Structure formats: C-alpha cells, structure tokens
Amino acid sequence: MAPLMQLSIVIPLFNEEESISELLAWIKRSLNDYDWAYEVIFVDDGSSDKSWSIVKTLQESNPEIKGIKLRRNYGKSAALNIAFEAAEGDVVITMDADLQDSPEEIPGLYKMIKEEGYDLVSGWKKERHDPVSKTIPTKLYNWATRVMSGIKLHDMNCGLKAYKLEVVKSIEVYGEMHRYIPILAKTQGFDKIGEKVVQHQARKYGVTKFGMNRFSRGLLDLMSISFIGKFGKRPMHFFGSIGMIFSMIGTIFLLVLTIQKVIYKIDGIASRPLFFLGMLLIIVGVQLFIAGFLAEMISRNNPKRNDYSIAERI
Numbered sequence: 001m002a003p004l005m006q007l008s009i010v011i012p013l014f015n016e017e018e019s020i021s022e023l024l025a026w027i028k029r030s031l032n033d034y035d036w037a038y039e040v041i042f043v044d045d046g047s048s049d050k051s052w053s054i055v056k057t058l059q060e061s062n063p064e065i066k067g068i069k070l071r072r073n074y075g076k077s078a079a080l081n082i083a084f085e086a087a088e089g090d091v092v093i094t095m096d097a098d099l100q101d102s103p104e105e106i107p108g109l110y111k112m113i114k115e116e117g118y119d120l121v122s123g124w125k126k127e128r129h130d131p132v133s134k135t136i137p138t139k140l141y142n143w144a145t146r147v148m149s150g151i152k153l154h155d156m157n158c159g160l161k162a163y164k165l166e167v168v169k170s171i172e173v174y175g176e177m178h179r180y181i182p183i184l185a186k187t188q189g190f191d192k193i194g195e196k197v198v199q200h201q202a203r204k205y206g207v208t209k210f211g212m213n214r215f216s217r218g219l220l221d222l223m224s225i226s227f228i229g230k231f232g233k234r235p236m237h238f239f240g241s242i243g244m245i246f247s248m249i250g251t252i253f254l255l256v257l258t259i260q261k262v263i264y265k266i267d268g269i270a271s272r273p274l275f276f277l278g279m280l281l282i283i284v285g286v287q288l289f290i291a292g293f294l295a296e297m298i299s300r301n302n303p304k305r306n307d308y309s310i311a312e313r314i
Contacts, residue, residue, distance in 0.1 A: 007038035008089030012079035013097035046073035071309040084168035096159040109162035119190035123160035123198035239292025250281030
C-alpha cells in the first residue's frame with residue numbers, strides 16, 4: 001500500500017528568520033499545479049533569532065507544516081537525521097532555508113524519483129553565486145569524493161536532493177555526513193543515483209554559515225565514511241590483514257637471524273637493526289590484530305550515535 005503522503009520537503013534552518021515566510025510561499029506557488037499531498041518539515045537547529053516563532057505562526061494557517069526545534073545547535077546532519085525520522089512522504093526532498101535553492105525544481109526532482117526510478121537525485125548547481133571562500137573548498141571536496149567513492153556527481157554537497165522514502169529510513173546522518181549522503185545511500189545498496197542541473201540563487205538575507213573549520217571536519221568524515229563503507233561490517237578484514245602481514249614479515253626477519261646465529265655461528269645478531277625491526281613488526285602486527293578483534297566486537301553492538309535533545313514539536 002502506497003503512503004498517503006506523497007511528498008515530504010525537509011528544511012533544516014539556523015538563524016534564517018528573514019527567509020522562512022518567503023520560502024514557504026515560494027514552495028506553495030511551485031506546487032499549486034500538482035495535486036500532491038505534501039508536508040513541509042522545518043527543523044530549527046538551535047536558532048537564536050525569531051526563526052522558531054515564525055515557524056509556529058506559519059503553522060497556524062498552514063497545516064502542512066511540521067516543526068521540530070532542537071534545544072541547541074547540533075549541525076545540519078543532526079537536523080536532517082531527525083527530519084528523516086519524521087518524514088512520511090513517498091519522496092523526500094531536502095533544501096536549504098536561505099532561498100538559494102529554488103522550490104521550482106521540486107516537481108522535476110519528484111518525477112525523476114517516481115517516473116525514472118532513481119533512488120536518489122542530487123542537484124547540480126552548475127552556475128554558482130557563492131564567494132570564492134566557499135566555491136574552492138566545494139570543488140576540492142567534490143573532486144576528492146568522486147575519486148574515493150566512485151560516485152560521479154558534480155555537486156555532492158548540494159542541499160537540494162530528492163530521495164525515495166526507504167533511502168532516508170535506511171541511513172544514519174551524523175557529524176558532517178550530510179555532505180556524503182549519496183555515499184551512505186550507496187553503502188546501503190541504493191546505487192541508482194542521478195543528478196539534475198538546478199538553479200542557484202545568490203543569498204538574499206543574512207550570511208553564509210560555511211566556515212573553514214568545516215573543511216577539516218568534512219575531510220575527516222570523508223575518510224571515515226570511505227572506511228566504514230568498505231570495512232564497517234568487517235573491521236577485522238582491514239586491521240587483521242595488515243597485522244598478519246606485519247607479523248609474518250617480522251617473523252621471517254627473526255627466522256633469518258636465528259638461522260645465521262645457530263647454523264653459521266654469526267655473533268651480534270641481537271644488536272642488528274633487522275632484529276629490532278622484526279620485533280617491532282611482530283608487536284605492531286599483534287596490536288593491529290587485537291584492534292581488529294575489538295572493532296569487530298564493537299561493530300556487532302552498533303550503538304546509535306544520534307541522540308539529540310528536542311525542545312518542541314509542532
């Protein structure tokens with residue numbers, strides 16, 4: 001049985017009081033010609049301005065609005081994860097609250113999921129209106145992510161994306177992982193991933209929330225997600241294999257020195273660099289094997305890391 005709700009529009013926001021009313025009106029205009037049952041989920045990520053009071057006021061006359069207010073600023077990934085848990089639409093579309101994503105793209109994204117069978121469609125802001133401080137790191141991320149993931153998307157971090165409902169229900173978004181949702185989806189077996197060229201608007205109100213501190217966090221998360229995607233379910237295969245190789249090489253070194261000592265009566269074996277290297281390789285190999293064993297035990301428990309304090313829901 002198909003879900004009663006056809007479309008969920010997820011909008012994380014942080015201090016966007018000037019944009020919210022205008023964005024909602026734009027969404028409603030863009031969907032006027034479509035007989036879709038839809039919901040708009042605003043997640044206030046601990047805003048310090050009037051964003052939440054505006055959402056509450058809008059909800060009084062717009063029953064399609066759902067609102068979730070986090071008690072503090074956790075970050076975009078947390079806001080998305082909570083919204084994904086609440087979403088009920090057959091298709092879920094995410095977009096930013098700053099009016100840089102155009103709601104007029106929603107019907108096209110929706111049809112690519114429903115009619116063309118994509119699991120996930122990512123927007124591609126081919127022509128950007130961002131400062132250089134944001135565009136250069138974005139290009140570096142997209143290049144590195146394409147190389148490491150094998151997913152050929154031009155704009156991995158575009159906030160405007162569409163998903164099948166089962167995709168968002170199957171992934172866990174944390175840290176800065178919202179940048180790499182297509183990779184998370186692929187690791188869960190959703191590999192029909194496409195992209196659509198979308199409009200990009202210049203920021204109309206406020207200032208960008210992008211900071212250079214997100215560069216290092218994003219890079220670490222890219223390394224983390226690449227490792228988890230390959231070895232998250234079998235960490236022993238990674239650590240154990242390297243540990244076994246190190247131990248075998250170290251054992252061979254020591255065996256060669258032992259033969260020289262016992263058979264050829266060569267003195268000073270214990271003072272040779274090869275002796276210390278062999279001992280070191282064995283010790284490191286054993287430690288890596290133990291690390292793999294412990295990681296295997298921990299991965300079996302798979303604790304949820306998304307536990308956020310919610311102040312209010314509407």
